[in-house]
Amino acid sequence: MAAGSFFVPLSVLLVLGVPWRAASSQQVPVLLWSSESSLWSSQPSTYxxxxxxxxQLxxxxxxxxxxGPRNVLLFLQEKLSIEDFTAFGGVYGNKQDSAFPNLENIMESSPSSLVLPAVDWYAANILPTYLKEKLGVSPLHVDQSxxxxxxxxxSIPSLLIVRLPYVNSAGSMAAKDVLRANDEVIGQVLSTxxxxxxPYTALLTALWPSRVNRDNDLVVGSFGRQLLATATPTPTYPPLSFNMTQSVPCILFWASNITVFMGGQDLDLTNETFRTSSSITKDSFCNTTNAMLVLNYxxxxxxxxxxxxxxxxxxxxxxxxxxxxxxxxxxxxxTFLAPQVSAPSNYSYHCEFVSSLPLHGPLLVQNTSKTSPTANWRLTITDFQxxxxxxxxMSFSYASDCAGFFSPGIWMGLVTTLLFVFILTYGLHMVMSLKTMDRFDDPKGPSISVPQTE
Incomplete structure (x- = not known):
């Protein structure tokens, strides 16, 4: 295996039974930390x-x-998703109600730490094999005892693997208890x-995601799959943030394109929005009940x-x-009203197009009269979040997406299925309606006599 590469041949994946096609729709988080400082000079993209x-992994x-240290500790949980940290983690530094108090303290106090919210599922699955080859030692499965x-x-490299279960249950409290128990195991092992x-370097990841998200690549229409040769590269700039204080930001905003049509011309404001100084948000504000993000151009x-x-x-x-x-x-x-743009308070909101154009199913409705000088103004934001x-x-919470579950492809499949069911039902009805004859001609009746004349 080449340095810096995580490549595994397709034949190996098939032998191991890895459903490699599901990798595009299944991701697990990977958390890394170490007792050595300055291990990761480059931070991952968080858009x-x-x-x-x-x-990249x-x-x-x-x-x-x-x-870093050659002693590597891999905490391998059965199931875990980034949504578990959102649902059961502490809010604004409050760790009393968190299922991960030890892990949060470790990530904050470690000399080096790195959080990868979404990693290809198959890459995380072959982590033990990859670490084994890189360190040149066999993994040792251990527990606290x-x-x-x-x-x-x-001076001698070692690879220690600690298995952490994740029990599926009907209630969220039971899942939280399991995650809290796993967090205690992590704290006890690291204390030892x-x-x-x-000195050590530690990783936490999972074999499977606990929550599998819908694969947006399979939705057709305006959200359809693009050819790799013609797909537009995704911008790599971080989200725009606004801070009321010097601590945690209170507003995050990201888009791949912002275009305003006014005065008979299109104005592309993307670069001016995300590649300028923080003074662009100088008139913004936020509190517990209201927030306003103002972009100054x-x-x-x-x-x-x-x-x-x-x-x-x-x-x-x-x-x-x-x-x-x-x-x-x-x-x-x-003024554009946005009655459909909403999400749960602990989520972010994402939509492929937030626009006043009818072509994109307008989420923005202009609140002006036809005689207003701004009646022809248009606003289109692509990959809005x-x-x-x-x-x-500086990273978004789980996104509530505007894309409906019933895409055109799903509707076509449902209509076709219903048509075949109707044909089958009609055919069965016709077959069951067939009746046998209740009267038959008697072949043994009297023969016909033909009188003969001389």
Whole structure:
């Protein structure tokens, strides 16, 4: 295996029974930390939808194995998804109700740490094999009791694997208890290593995702699969953030394209939005119930996203909604209502197109009269993602997507299936309606006599 590569031949995957085709729709998180500082100089991309590939994961591991400790500890859980950290983790530093208090403290206090929210599932599955080949040692499956009996040497590489279960259950509290128990195991194992003064590099990942997301690549229409030769490269800039204080940001925003049509011309504001200084958000604000992200451009042009946090008694959940989007150009402004842009308060909102154009199924409805000078203004945002409440860092929470479950392809399959069911039902009905004859001619009746005349 070449350095920096995580390649495994297709024949090996088939022999091992790995469903490699599912890798595009199944991801697991990978958390790395080490007692050695400055192991990862480059941080992963955190924009919406980014999946760490096998090559990228190999590069991060090579950096740790080449420059860091040779004692590697792999915590391998049966099932885990990044949504588990969102659902059961602490909020705004409150670890009392978190299922991962030890893990959160470890990631914050470690000299080097790296979080990869979404890694190709098959790459994480072959981690033991990859680490075995890189270190040149056989993996040793341990628990807390056997770890106390080991005597690790800093100069001799070792690969220790700790298995952590994930039990599926009907209630979220039971799953949280299992995750909390696993977190205690992680804390106890690392306390043992710390007491012995052994330098180490640790990883936490899973064999399977606990929650499998819908694969957006299979949706047709405006969200359809593109040929690799013609697909537009995804921008790699980080999301735009706004901080009321110097600590955690309170608003995150990302898009691959922002275009405003005004004054008879299209203005592409993408580069000016994400590649300028933080002063672009200088007029923004946020609190526990309201937030407004204001983007300031040249020539007195501004775009404001006004959001609100509220509780809906029907769903018994807290939601955030994008009430309206306003465009200011000097003294003239246009207002677009966004009644369908909403998500649970601890989620972000994502949509392929947030636009006022009918072509994209307008989520933005202009709130002006036909005689207004802004009646012909248009706004289109591609790969729109925003989060204004419960932001915990520079990465988005789980995204509530605007794409409906019943895509055109699914509707075509359902209609075709119903048509075949109708034909089959009609045929069975016709067969069951056949009746046998209740009367037959008697072949043994009297013969016909023909009188003869002389």
């Amino acid at each position: 919406a939808g980014h999946v760490t590939t096998d090559l 190999g590069q991060y591991l090579d950096a740790a194995l080449s420059n 056997t770890l106390l009996e080991l005597r690790l040497n800093e 290593l710390k007491s012995e003064g052994v 040249n020539n007195d042009l501004k775009i404001a996203f006004i959001m609100e946090y509220r509780r809906y008694p029907v769903s018994a959940r807290d939601w955030f909604t994008l009430n309206r989007v306003e465009i200011f150009n000097g003294t003239v402004n246009a 925003i989060q204004a409440f419960n932001v915990t860092g």
